[in-house]
Amino acid sequence: MDFDAVLLPPRRAAMIAQGFWRDRTINDDLDACAASCPDKLALTAVSMESGEVRRFTYRQMATMADRIAIGLSRLGVGRNDVVSMQLPNWWQFTLTYLACSRIGAVINPLMHIFRERELSFMLRHGASKVVIVPKQFRGFDHEQMIAGLKPSLPDLQHVVVVGGAGANSFERLLSEPKWEDAPDANEILARHRPGPDDITQLIYTSGTTGEPKGVMHSANTTMANIIPYAERLHLGEDDVVLMASPMAHQTGFMYGLMMPIMLRASLVLQDVWDAKKAIELIQAEGVTFTMASTPFLTDLAKGVGEGGLDVPTLRTFLCAGAPIPGPLVEHARKTLGAKIVSAWGMTENGAVTLIKIDDDDERAFNTSGCPLPGAEIRVVDAEGKPLPRNVEGRLFVRSCSNFGGYLHRPQLNNTDAEGWFDTGDLAEVDDQGYVRITGRSKDVIIRGGENVPVVEIETLLYKHPAISQVAIVAYPDERLGERGCAVIVPKQGQAIDLTAVTDFLKAQKVALQYIPEKLVVLNEMPATPSGKIQKFKLRDIVKQAAG
Numbered sequence: 097m098d099f100d101a102v103l104l105p106p107r108r109a110a111m112i113a114q115g116f117w118r119d120r121t122i123n124d125d126l127d128a129c130a131a132s133c134p135d136k137l138a139l140t141a142v143s144m145e146s147g148e149v150r151r152f153t154y155r156q157m158a159t160m161a162d163r164i165a166i167g168l169s170r171l172g173v174g175r176n177d178v179v180s181m182q183l184p185n186w187w188q189f190t191l192t193y194l195a196c197s198r199i200g201a202v203i204n205p206l207m208h209i210f211r212e213r214e215l216s217f218m219l220r221h222g223a224s225k226v227v228i229v230p231k232q233f234r235g236f237d238h239e240q241m242i243a244g245l246k247p248s249l250p251d252l253q254h255v256v257v258v259g260g261a262g263a264n265s266f267e268r269l270l271s272e273p274k275w276e277d278a279p280d281a282n283e284i285l286a287r288h289r290p291g292p293d294d295i296t297q298l299i300y301t302s303g304t305t306g307e308p309k310g311v312m313h314s315a316n317t318t319m320a321n322i323i324p325y326a327e328r329l330h331l332g333e334d335d336v337v338l339m340a341s342p343m344a345h346q347t348g349f350m351y352g353l354m355m356p357i358m359l360r361a362s363l364v365l366q367d368v369w370d371a372k373k374a375i376e377l378i379q380a381e382g383v384t385f386t387m388a389s390t391p392f393l394t395d396l397a398k399g400v401g402e403g404g405l406d407v408p409t410l411r412t413f414l415c416a417g418a419p420i421p422g423p424l425v426e427h428a429r430k431t432l433g434a435k436i437v438s439a440w441g442m443t444e445n446g447a448v449t450l451i452k453i454d455d456d457d458e459r460a461f462n463t464s465g466c467p468l469p470g471a472e473i474r475v476v477d478a479e480g481k482p483l484p485r486n487v488e489g490r491l492f493v494r495s496c497s498n499f500g501g502y503l504h505r506p507q508l509n510n511t512d513a514e515g516w517f518d519t520g521d522l523a524e525v526d527d528q529g530y531v532r533i534t535g536r537s538k539d540v541i542i543r544g545g546e547n548v549p550v551v552e553i554e555t556l557l558y559k560h561p562a563i564s565q566v567a568i569v570a571y572p573d574e575r576l577g578e579r580g581c582a583v584i585v586p587k588q589g590q591a592i593d594l595t596a597v598t599d600f601l602k603a604q605k606v607a608l609q610y611i612p613e614k615l616v617v618l619n620e621m622p623a624t625p626s627g628k629i630q631k632f633k634l635r636d637i638v639k640q641a642a643g
Contacts, residue, residue: 097176097202097223099295101312101500103511108293111316116470116496118323119292121315122197125358130158133333137362140381141187144368145234150187154360157191159276164195166275166284171254173226175200175288178298180224182206182215182344184233184367188258188266189343190353192228195270197315200290204298205344208233209546212605214308216245218300222310222503223251228266231259234368292316298503299346301443301547308549310503311443321446321497322355324468328450329412329437331385333360336409338386340366340374341545346443347416351387371399378407386410389417389545390424391575393436397428410434412453415460416441417545418577419533422461429457440464440533442519444499448473449531463530470496474516475525488534491523492516541568544576548610553601557582560600562590565621568612569634571642581638582612585621592617616641 111117129138134155141150152160173179179201183189189205196203204222206215208230219227229238239257246252258266275281290296292315300308326332339352343365356363364381366374374396377383386392393415400407410432416439425436438460441447449465459465467473474482475489483489494515501509510518522535541548550568557566565585570578586592594615601611622633 097178099176099202099312099500100504100506101295101314102506103498103509103515104293104314104317104500107515111320111496114470114496116320117292117316118319119316120319121290121292121296122194122319122354122357123289125360126154126158126161126194129154129357129360133360136360138356139187139190139363139365141185141190141365142367142373142377143186144366144370144373152187152191157194160191160271161194161198162276162281162285163274164191164270165198166278166281167270167273168195168201168226169199169284169288170275171226171256171269173199173201175290176202176295177225178202178204178222180204180206180219180222180227182208182210182227182229182238183258184208184230185339185343185348185352185365186230186258186367187365188228188271190363190365191271193349193353197290197296198285199288200294201288202295202298204300205349206300207342207344207546207607208238209607209609211607212241212245214607215241216248218308218310219245219249219252221308222298222300224249225251226254226256227252228256228258231257231261290315292319295500297349299344299349299443307552309505309508312500312503314500317497317499318350318354318446319358320470321468321495322350322358324470325351325447325450326355326359328452328468329385329414330453331355331359331361331412335359335361335384336364336382337361338364338366338374338377338381338383340369340386340392341388345545346441346446347387347389347545350446351414369395371395372403375399375403375405375407378410379405382409383407384409385412385414387414387416390415390420390577391544393420393428394424394575397424397431401427401431407432407434412437414439414450416447416464418542419464420461422458425457425461436460438464440531442493444517445471445493445495445497448493448495448497451530459530463526463532465531466529467495467531473523473525473531475523485527486524488522488524491519491521491531491533493519541570541578541580543573543578543580543609546609548580550580553580553606553610553612556601556604556606557584557597560592560597562586562592562596564588565629567621567629567631567634569631569638571614571635571638579614580610580612581614581616583616583618583621583634583638585618614638614642 414437451465
C-alpha cells in the first residue's frame with residue numbers, strides 16, 4: 097500500500113526543532129519497558145462473557161509482540177501492509193498492534209459494531225491484506241460475516257479468527273507457535289522495523305460526508321499528543337489505567353493502548369461495559385485513571401452511589417465525545433471523589449484541549465479546556481478571518497498531532513498551507529483561552545460518543561419505496577447525550593412507521609447504533625427557497641414532539 101500522507105513532510109523540520117516530534121516509535125518504548133521493568137504488570141485483560149482474565153508483564157508482552165509479528169510475516173505481511181482488526185478490548189488487540197509495529201505493518205482498527213456495509217468499504221479502500229475478527233462476540237458470528245465479504249475483496253489474503261477452531265485461528269497462526277525462536281526471527285524483526293514518520297495507523301471516520309475517510313497517523317503524530325496529554329493529567333509510571341472505551345476509537349487506542357506503555361504504567365482492559373464490573377476492577381486493580389464518554393461516567397457514578405461502594409484509588413475521569421452536563425459533573429465529583437476532566441478532540445488529531453487538574457470543577461461543564469502544548473486553536477468567520485474572544489465561529493486547529501491526511505482523498509484534507517485544519521465544529525474561546533464547542537457544521541449525531549454517519553443513513557432511507565423525503569436529526573438523551581430521530585415525508589398514498597424504518601436498515605446491514613430510534617412523520621419539510629431542508633427547524637419539531 098502506498099500512503100499519501102502529504103501533510104507530514106512540510107512540518108517535519110519545525111516539529112523536530114520545537115521538540116514535539118521525538119522520532120520514537122512504540123517499539124522504542126516497549127523495548128525500554130522490557131529492559132527497565134520486565135516483571136512489572138503491563139496488561140490485565142478481562143473478558144466479560146467468558147470470565148477469563150489474562151495478564152502480561154512487560155517481558156511477556158514484548159515476547160508475544162515478537163511472536164505475533166513473526167507469525168504475521170509468515171502470512172506475507174510486511175512493511176506498509178494493512179492489517180485490519182475488528183476486535184473488542186481483548187489482549188489480542190493490544191498485542192496485534194505491537195506486533196504490526198515490529199514489522200512496519202499498518203494497523204486498521206475497526207469498531208466491532210460495524211457490519212457488511214461499513215466493512216466492505218473500509219477493507220476495500222484500505223486494501224487490507226489480513227483481517228482479524230472474533231469467532232463470536234455478543235452473539236454475532238463475525239467469521240461468517242467476513243467469509244461472505246471475502247470474495248469481493250481482492251486484496252484480502254487471510255481471515256484470522258480469535259477463538260476459531262479451524263486452521264485460520266489466531267491461536268494456531270499467531271499466538272501459540274514460538275515464532276520468536278525461529279532462526280530468521282531476528283532478521284525479520286530488524287529488516288522491517290518502521291521509522292517514526294511511517295504510517296502506523298489507518299483509522300476511519302464515521303462517514304459524515306457520504307463515505308468514511310481513512311485517517312493516517314504516524315508514530316510521531318500520535319506520540320506527540322500523548323506526552324503532553326499525560327503531563328497535563330499528572331500521569332506517570334505508578335498509574336493504572338482502566339480502558340472500557342473501545343480501542344478501535346482513538347480514545348481507547350491512544351490513551352488505553354499506547355499511553356500506558358509510554359508511561360511504563362499498567363493497563364486494565366474491559367471488553368463489555370458494565371458499571372458494576374468496572375467498580376470491581378477499579379477496587380481490585382487499584383485503577384487511578386480512566387477516559388470514556390458521558391454514558392460511562394453516568395453509569396459509574398450511579399453504580400457507586402446506589403451500591404454504597406467507593407473507588408478510593410480513582411483520581412481522574414476524563415470525559416470526552418460530548419459536553420458534560422453540569423449536574424453530572426457535580427454528582428460524579430461528589431460520588432466518585434475523582435476529578436472530572438473535560439476534553440475535546442478528533443480522530444484526526446487526538447485530544448486537542450483539556451481542562452487542567454487544578455481548574456475549578458465548573459470548567460468541566462462550561463468548557464472543553466485549553467490547548468495542550470504543541471496545539472493551537474483559532475476561531476474564524478465565514479471568510480476565514482480570526483474572530484475576537486467570546487464570539488462564535490468555525491474552529492481551526494494546528495497541532496503537532498494533526499494527521500497525515502486522508503488516504504487517497506487529499507482533496508478532503510481541509511488543511512491550508514499554514515497547517516490549519518478545519519474541524520467542522522463551531523466554537524468560541526473565552527478570555528482565558530478555554531474553548532467551548534457551540535455546535536457542529538458537520539451533519540453528525542454523537543450517540544454515546546459514537547459518530548452516526550447521518551448522510552449515509554439518509555441516503556439508504558431514500559431507497560425505501562414509501563419515503564419521499566427524509567432527514568435525520570439529533571434529540572437529547574440523558575444517558576447517551578444524543579439519539580437519532582428520522583423525520584420523514586411519505587410518498588403520496590404510502591404510510592411509514594418506525595418498525596418499517598428499523599427493519600429496512602437492518603436488511604441493509606447497518607450497525608444497530610446508527611439506526612434512528614424515533615420517527616416523526618410530516619406532510620412537508622421546512623426548507624429554504626432553494627429547497628435545502630432546514631434541520632434547525634426539524635430539531636425544534638422533534639423537541640416539541642418529545643415534550
